[in-house]
Amino acid sequence: MPRSRAPRRIRTVRIALAAALLAPLAVACTADPVPATSNTAKGVPAKNGDRPVTVKVTPSGKRAEAGQPVTVTATGGRLTSVTVTDAKGTELPGKVAADGRTWTSARKAAPGTTYAVTAQTKAEGGTSATERSSFTTTPADQVNKVDWRPGSGTTVGVAQPVSLVFDHPVKNRAEVEKQLKITTSNPTEGSWGWMRDYSGKDRVDWRPKDYWKPGTKVTVSAELNGTASSAGRWFVRDYTTTFTIGSRQIVKVDLDTHQLTLLRDGEKVRRIPVSGGTPGGDKRSWRGTAVLMAKEGTINMNSETVGLGNAYDKDVAYSMRLTWSGMYAHAAPWNARWFGNSNQSSGCIGMSNADASWFYAQVRPGDPFEITGKDTKGVVAPNNGFGQWNMSWADWQGTSALR
Numbered sequence: 228m229p230r231s232r233a234p235r236r237i238r239t240v241r242i243a244l245a246a247a248l249l250a251p252l253a254v255a256c257t258a259d260p261v262p263a264t265s266n267t268a269k270g271v272p273a274k275n276g277d278r279p280v281t282v283k284v285t286p287s288g289k290r291a292e293a294g295q296p297v298t299v300t301a302t303g304g305r306l307t308s309v310t311v312t313d314a315k316g317t318e319l320p321g322k323v324a325a326d327g328r329t330w331t332s333a334r335k336a337a338p339g340t341t342y343a344v345t346a347q348t349k350a351e352g353g354t355s356a357t358e359r360s361s362f363t364t365t366p367a368d369q370v371n372k373v374d375w376r377p378g379s380g381t382t383v384g385v386a387q388p389v390s391l392v393f394d395h396p397v398k399n400r401a402e403v404e405k406q407l408k409i410t411t412s413n414p415t416e417g418s419w420g421w422m423r424d425y426s427g428k429d430r431v432d433w434r435p436k437d438y439w440k441p442g443t444k445v446t447v448s449a450e451l452n453g454t455a456s457s458a459g460r461w462f463v464r465d466y467t468t469t470f471t472i473g474s475r476q477i478v479k480v481d482l483d484t485h486q487l488t489l490l491r492d493g494e495k496v497r498r499i500p501v502s503g504g505t506p507g508g509d510k511r512s513w514r515g516t517a518v519l520m521a522k523e524g525t526i527n528m529n530s531e532t533v534g535l536g537n538a539y540d541k542d543v544a545y546s547m548r549l550t551w552s553g554m555y556a557h558a559a560p561w562n563a564r565w566f567g568n569s570n571q572s573s574g575c576i577g578m579s580n581a582d583a584s585w586f587y588a589q590v591r592p593g594d595p596f597e598i599t600g601k602d603t604k605g606v607v608a609p610n611n612g613f614g615q616w617n618m619s620w621a622d623w624q625g626t627s628a629l630r
Contacts, residue, residue: 277352280304284344284360286336293338293364294455297321299330304350306330313340335453338461339366368459371395373449377592379468385438385475386518387593388613389447390430397429398457400628406451409433412444420626422610425551430610436620438595439472441492473591478519478556480576482512482600485567487556487576489589496589499582500567502559504574506602512574515606517549518613519594522587528555545583549576549596550612556596558583570602 281302286292297319299309305327311319319342321332327349336342341363348356376390377383389409397403404419417435424430433447446469451462479488482503489496504512523546546557559577566578576596578586595616598607607614615623624630 277350277354278303279354280348280350280356280358282306282346282348282358282360284346284362286364287360287362289363291336291362291364293336293340293367293461294453295335297332297336297342297344299344299346301328301346301348304348306346307349307355308347310345311342313337313342334450336364337453337463338364339463340364367461367463369395369461370463371397371456371460373451373462373466375447375466375468377468377470379470382471382473382591384519384591384593384595385441385472385477386516386595386613386616387439387470387472388518388615389433389445390613391432391449392424392426392428392430393456394428395460396457397431399455400431403451403454403456403462404431404628406449406454407431407433408448408450410446410448412442413440415439415443418624418627419629420609420615420623421628422615422626425610425612432613432615434613434615434623438475438477441472441475443472445470445472473593476590476594478590478594478596480596480598480600482514482570482598482603485565485570487578487586489586497585499578499586501556501576501578502562502565502568502572503570503576503600504572504603505570509604510573511602511604512570512572512576512598512600513550513552513554513605513607513611514598514600514603515614516616517554517596517598517607518616519590519592519596520548520550520612521592522547522590523555528553544580545587547587547590548612550607550614552611556583556586570600574604 283300285298286295297311299306306323309321309323309330311321311332319332319334321330323330341361344360346358348358350356372394374392377387400421407419409417415435417433419431419433421431447467449466452465454462456462475492477490479490480501485501485503487499487501504510525542525544526546528543529540544558546555548555554574556576558580559572559575560580562571562577563579565571606617609615609618
């Protein structure tokens with residue numbers, strides 16, 4: 228009987244062994260749950276075998292470097308959209324590359340600003356996800372501000388340049404100039420040029436090749452926020468202004484014949500007898516093209532402020548500034564006997580009260596005064612008001628930082 232029991236024991240062992248082998252196979256055929264990842268949109272799990280997209284933002288951290296574009300890079304998938312906003316909700320414009328791998332901002336990150344980054348991605352297997360992050364740029368050591376001419380919404384003469392004067396020195400002139408844009412309502416060729424302002428500050432002007440065409444509408448845009456003017460000095464805002472060019476008025480001043488002539492659209496409007504600066508010394512007038520900077524009305528003129536001792540100290544009516552150094556056109560009734568006959572002023576262009584009143588009402592800032600005469604102090608310098616019209620076009624172009 229022992230022969231009949233042995234086979235049963237062998238079968239029992241084989242069945243137990245088979246059960247043991249089948250148990251792990253059943254576990255291996257069960258799908259593992261997808262682990263939660265930071266870039267899975269709204270908790271939606273990725274598809275089987277679809278790895279999450281890795282997103283990298285540059286710059287990053289709590290003391291990120293300002294003054295560079297923001298870039299977002301995707302690995303293991305592509306970007307479908309990216310938004311980068313500051314604390315005020317202002318969005319940095321940018322564009323996703325054609326291959327969907329990178330997004331680059333069109334503007335630079337400004338100093339002392341926290342940016343929130345939201346990147347929409349799609350993995351290789353089709354899973355959509357959202358990745359959020361933020362970074363903060365280091366603050367500016369010093370802020371550089373800008374003084375503008377002409378003012379927004381004004382109508383100016385055909386010789387008016389765009390002029391920007393900076394609070395602090397600008398070392399990165401080329402980088403700053405790249406952020407400046409002039410848009411005109413008709414084709415107008417022009418160029419930026421750098422100089423040291425009469426005040427000693429850095430300055431950049433834009434003038435057209437020739438006088439503006441009347442009626443031209445001009446928009447000036449300076450997207451300077453996030454641009455470094457020099458080490459540690461930054462611009463932290465953008466600037467914009469618009470203005471319109473008025474009628475073509477040109478003032479011809481002949482110091483040899485002592486006459487001023489106002490031309491409008493090529494036609495003579497009126498001729499006025501004047502008296503210019505006294506020949507033979509520091510009281511001589513400037514020659515060349517000076518641009519009417521401002522109509523200042525009645526002001527006090529003191530000779531000591533322009534290095535002429537105590538020659539005069541008086542209130543002067545209908546004052547029209549032509550240079551920073553103190554040359555004006557104005558009423559000068561005390562010189563009445565010299566109008567049309569002799570140059571006997573302290574450098575300004577004087578006329579009667581009646582003529583000055585009429586003339587003051589006709590002209591506007593930006594009108595050119597084309598001054599000729601044998602005995603003068605020389606030509607108006609580019610930084611002495613708006614004397615850049617006394618430079619050739621080629622020379623003016625050469626003062627651009629981008630040439």
